[in-house]
Amino acid sequence: xxxxxxxxxxxxxxxxxxxxxxxxxxxxxxxxxxxxxxxxxxxxxxxxxxxxxxxxxxxxxxxxxxxxxxxxxxxxxxxxxxxxxxxxxxxxxxxxxxxxxxxxxxxxxxxxxxxxxxxxxxxxxxxxxxxxxxxxxxxxxxxxxxxxxxxxxxxxxxxxxxxxxxxxxxxxxxxxxxxxxxxxxxxxxxxxxxxxxxxxxxxxxxxxxxxxxxxxxxxxxxxxxxxxxxxxxxxxxxxxxxxxxxxxxxxxxxxxxxxxxxxxxxxxxxxxxxx
Numbered sequence: 001x002x003x004x005x006x007x008x009x010x011x012x013x014x015x016x017x018x019x020x021x022x023x024x025x026x027x028x029x030x031x032x033x034x035x036x037x038x039x040x041x042x043x044x045x046x047x048x049x050x051x052x053x054x055x056x057x058x059x060x061x062x063x064x065x066x067x068x069x070x071x072x073x074x075x076x077x078x079x080x081x082x083x084x085x086x087x088x089x090x091x092x093x094x095x096x097x098x099x100x101x102x103x104x105x106x107x108x109x110x111x112x113x114x115x116x117x118x119x120x121x122x123x124x125x126x127x128x129x130x131x132x133x134x135x136x137x138x139x140x141x142x143x144x145x146x147x148x149x150x151x152x153x154x155x156x157x158x159x160x161x162x163x164x165x166x167x168x169x170x171x172x173x174x175x176x177x178x179x180x181x182x183x184x185x186x187x188x189x190x191x192x193x194x195x196x197x198x199x200x201x202x203x204x205x206x207x208x209x210x211x212x213x214x215x216x217x218x219x220x221x222x223x224x225x226x227x228x229x230x231x232x233x234x235x236x237x238x239x240x241x242x243x244x245x246x247x248x249x250x251x252x253x254x255x256x257x258x259x260x261x262x263x264x265x266x267x268x269x270x271x272x273x274x275x
Contacts, residue, residue, distance in 0.1 A: 047090035049097040053104075055082045059136040060156075061109040067144040068115050070127040071165070074142065076135035076153035082111055085130040092123030100125040148183070157197070166206070175199070180206060184264070188271065192216050198256040207264040210257070214270050217251035222268070223260045231268040 057063070058080055065072050069091075088097035105112035115127045128147075133139075138156040142149050148165035151158055157175040160167050166183040169176060173191035176199045185201045186209040192199070199218075201208050207227070212218070222229050223245045229235065235246035259266050 047095070047097065049088040051084075051086040051088070051102070053084045055084070055104075055106055055111050056080060057082050057111055057134060057137065058109055059134040060138075061111070061134070062138040062140045063110075063131065063133055064112045064139070064141040065129055065131070065143070066112070066114045066141065067127060067129060067147060068117065069124050069146045070115070070129065070144060071147040071149070072129045072131075072142050072144055072160075073150045074131045074133055074139060074152070074154065076137070076155065077132045078135065079132075080134055082134075082137075083132040084113065086113075087128045087130070089126045089128070090123070091126055095123035095125050097125050100127060102127070149178075157193070176201070179203070182206060185209070187211070189213060189216075190271070192218055192255045192257070195254050195256075199258070200256075201259045202261075203264060204262045205264065206261060208259045208261050208266045210259060210266075210268050211271050212250070212257075212268065215251065216255075216257075217253060218249075218255045218257045219253045220248050220250055220268070221256070221258045222246045222266050223258075224262070224264060224266050226263045227261060227265040229266045229268075231266070232270065233268065 063082060086102055088100055090097055099118050101116050103114040103116055113129065117124065135153060135155045137154065139151065139154065139158045142160040144162050144165065146164045147162060149160040149162055149167045151160065151169040152171060154172045155174055158169060158172060159177045161179045162183060163181045164183060165180065167178045167180055167185045169178065169187045171188055171190050173189060173193065175193045175197040176187055178185045178187060178201050180203040182205040183203060184206040185203050187201060188211040191213055201210060220233065222231070222235065225244065229246055233248050233250065235248050238245045
């Protein structure tokens with residue numbers, strides 16, 4: 001039985017790789033703004049669809065992804081366009097990937113992707129997004145309900161929200177806002193944003209990890225209710241009863257950096273250290 005399951009899994013991986021290598025005719029560059037895109041069926045298994053498309057976008061443009069169930073991954077590159085790969089998977093025998101479509105809103109300096117479900121379903125379809133974007137792009141809204149968010153090599157601002165999942169941002173600079181209900185948050189900053197830019201990392205049930213540049217000029221504020229704080233910096237504890245916030249000024253200060261969790265630990269390091 002185990003051998004059969006392993007063989008099925010390997011076949012699924014091969015089919016996924018083949019699907020990602022194929023440009024789906026329903027997800028092409030020429031699609032006008034606001035058009036709903038649906039996956040095709042050629043070359044895909046009944047419970048999986050893969051979609052690929054490219055959209056021109058200037059480096060200072062913005063990208064938003066509004067998802068429900070599934071991960072969002074974004075990586076910066078040196079092209080003035082966005083590459084979108086969306087993988088739709090059925091979560092059960094009664095789910096149909098074709099019932100879920102992706103709305104695309106294209107403007108001169110803005111790209112918005114939305115996952116749209118046709119009413120309620122007991123077995124929802126999972127949609128995972130993989131994007132490559134200009135490094136200087138603004139990621140205005142990366143949102144998912146049940147899934148993780150990963151961002152790499154972005155120099156613009158990033159706003160990432162999830163209810164159930166982790167948020168990871170590596171080698172980023174610019175303003176960062178990361179919020180989760182149940183999940184860990186890990187951010188490695190190549191450079192801090194200049195004021196009024198800020199860094200806000202907030203989760204309820206999870207740990208918070210932050211790696212800062214060695215020459216950071218920031219006003220650091222850390223708060224956890226049922227966890228511990230591990231930091232290489234000397235922190236001053238509030239003398240207000242019931243306030244467990246710890247504070248310190250790094251360098252000249254100026255950029256607000258606020259980390260908060262309710263049930264979790266906080267770890268703050270420098271980039272030269274292991275996160």
